[in-house]
Amino acid sequence: MEKIPILRMGSLLLVTIQVDLYDRLAENLEADLVQTINKTGAKGVLIDISAVSIIDSFMGRIIGNIATMSKILDAETVVVGMQPAVAITLVELGLPLKGVLSALNVEKGIELLTRKIADDKEPEDADDGDSE
Amino acid sequence: MTITREVDVIPFRNRLKEYAVKVGMSLVNQTKIITAASELARNMLKYAGGGNAVIEVISKGRENGIKLIFIDKGPGIPDVKLAMKDGFSTGKSLGLGLPGTKRLVSEFDIQSEVGKGTTVTVIKWKNG
Numbered sequence: 001m002e003k004i005p006i007l008r009m010g011s012l013l014l015v016t017i018q019v020d021l022y023d024r025l026a027e028n029l030e031a032d033l034v035q036t037i038n039k040t041g042a043k044g045v046l047i048d049i050s051a052v053s054i055i056d057s058f059m060g061r062i063i064g065n066i067a068t069m070s071k072i073l074d075a076e077t078v079v080v081g082m083q084p085a086v087a088i089t090l091v092e093l094g095l096p097l098k099g100v101l102s103a104l105n106v107e108k109g110i111e112l113l114t115r116k117i118a119d120d121k122e123p124e125d126a127d128d129g130d131s132e
Numbered sequence: 133m134t135i136t137r138e139v140d141v142i143p144f145r146n147r148l149k150e151y152a153v154k155v156g157m158s159l160v161n162q163t164k165i166i167t168a169a170s171e172l173a174r175n176m177l178k179y180a181g182g183g184n185a186v187i188e189v190i191s192k193g194r195e196n197g198i199k200l201i202f203i204d205k206g207p208g209i210p211d212v213k214l215a216m217k218d219g220f221s222t223g224k225s226l227g228l229g230l231p232g233t234k235r236l237v238s239e240f241d242i243q244s245e246v247g248k249g250t251t252v253t254v255i256k257w258k259n260g
């Protein structure tokens with residue numbers, strides 16, 4: 001069965017979604033990621049969706065779940081590279097990706113995650129810039 | 133096209149994409165109609181165990197568009213008005229599929245009869 005690879009970069013996990021996911025594949029990714037965060041103690045998850053042309057409510061929910069689960073395991077999730085047409089469609093569909101940070105590209109995403117992780121370590125630094 | 137398994141949704145979406153490109157839809161409108169189709173196909177799988185999806189190119193005056201018909205012989209929807217509400221779900225889900233789809237397309241029609249099945253017809257005009 002096809003599987004989406006999860007790359008490890010220091011304390012971050014990087015996932016690049018290159019195919020249009022069907023349901024089982026997306027659910028497997030969710031389970032795999034949770035397991036990998038647990039195993040590696042990763043502090044951040046970066047999901048690159050620049051190649052994804054369709055996000056429907058199911059996919060949106062998977063992304064939301066990943067963010068929620070990561071949070072519970074003390075890791076932040078950033079979604080990067082969402083195509084503008086996808087973003088517009090998501091708004092109209094009425095799907096707010098609650099609790100999911102986003103960034104323009106992988107580089108910006110890593111920056112954001114690194115900052116977030118540093119902030120979490122020093123809670124006195126309360127003023128964090130979530131949005132790009 | 134028959135849709136009986138979740139993997140069937142991908143070739144269906146690809147076919148729809150070809151039609152949308154042929155009609156000359158903008159990328160945003162392509163994305164909207166494919167997302168809407170994805171929601172309706174998923175409902176058909178989840179609640180009716182599958183069904184049939186038809187893609188048609190249509191025109192009205194100078195405007196071209198795409199019409200999609202999703203037909204299933206599932207359990208039907210007892211209260212369509214309620215099902216069209218944001219947040220209503222019998223599947224412990226977000227309940228976004230039907231109302232969200234309606235927002236994404238130009239025209240939306242749903243006919244459902246308990247015990248007989250459900251037919252959803254949507255139209256997206258090229259510039260709609």
Ligand SMILES: Nc1ncnc2c1ncn2[C@@H]1O[C@H](COP(=O)(O)OP(=O)(O)OP(=O)(O)O)[C@@H](O)[C@H]1O
Nearest residue numbers: 175179208215221222223225226227228229230250
């Ligand atoms: N083809 C269908 N046959 C029978 N019932 C349906 C069908 N499509 C939708 N429904 C009913 O209408 C409700 C609302 O559907 P809708 O797609 O809006 O939400 P959902 O599928 O429950 O959640 P989401 O689409 O956000 O994952 C469903 O929970 C289900 O009860």
Ligand SMILES: [Mg+2]
Nearest residue numbers: 171175229230
């Ligand atoms: Mg649905």
